[in-house]
Amino acid sequence: TLFRSPAGSTSSSTTPAARPLRLIPLLTLLTTKLYPLLFSRPADSLEQSTTSPSEYMIIDNTPLTNQYISVPKEMNQLSCAAFIAGVIEGVCDGAGFPCKASSHNAGTEIWPNRTVFLVKFDDSVLEREKELEAMGVK
Numbered sequence: 001t002l003f004r005s006p007a008g009s010t011s012s013s014t015t016p017a018a019r020p021l022r023l024i025p026l027l028t029l030l031t032t033k034l035y036p037l038l039f040s041r042p043a044d045s046l047e048q049s050t051t052s053p054s055e056y057m058i059i060d061n062t063p064l065t066n067q068y069i070s071v072p073k074e075m076n077q078l079s080c081a082a083f084i085a086g087v088i089e090g091v092c093d094g095a096g097f098p099c100k101a102s103s104h105n106a107g108t109e110i111w112p113n114r115t116v117f118l119v120k121f122d123d124s125v126l127e128r129e130k131e132l133e134a135m136g137v138k
Contacts, residue, residue, distance in 0.1 A: 019095045021137060023056075023121065023129055026095055031058055034091060039064045054121045058088065061111040079103040081115040088117055098122040 020026040031043040039060075049055035063081040071078050079085075081103040089101035099121045106116045 022132060023097065023125060026092065026097055027056055027058070027119075030088065030091055038087070052120070054123070054126055056119045056121075058117040058119065059106075059114070060084070060117070061114045063113060063115045066113040066115065076105065079105050079115065081117070084115075085117050088119060092119065092121070097125050099125070 020029055027046055031046050035041070035043045043058050044061045045057075045059035047057045047059065049057065060081070063084060065081045065083055069080045071080065085101040085103040089099055092099045092101070099119050101117055101119045104116045104118060106114050108114055
């Protein structure tokens with residue numbers, strides 16, 4: 001199955017919460033289900049890095065944290081969306097996918113507040129992915 005039940009769940013009246021076993025279902029759940037619960041809309045894009053198989057990018061063209069904040073030009077490296085990167089990292093870590101998440105300003109003419117959340121997963125996650133793939137778990 002795609003999901004596993006948390007250990008120690010004994011509730012019989014409701015089905016226990018489930019969490020993904022694989023990386024892509026986790027990221028899809030995060031960007032299409034959790035993100036709208038927190039920010040009233042899904043993330044704009046989810047992409048895998050072309051240079052590293054352990055890196056994924058979640059792209060938000062208009063992050064809520066940047067909506068009412070103007071960053072001075074001399075502080076252009078400041079990312080007010082670092083809070084969201086912390087939420088992403090916490091969700092992944094809590095689901096058993098240890099990672100480091102960071103936010104990066106990547107504004108364009110059309111989307112001046114565009115932010116890329118770079119999620120770099122630990123090597124243990126990639127090893128588990130290979131094992132699950134070999135076992136045929138989707």
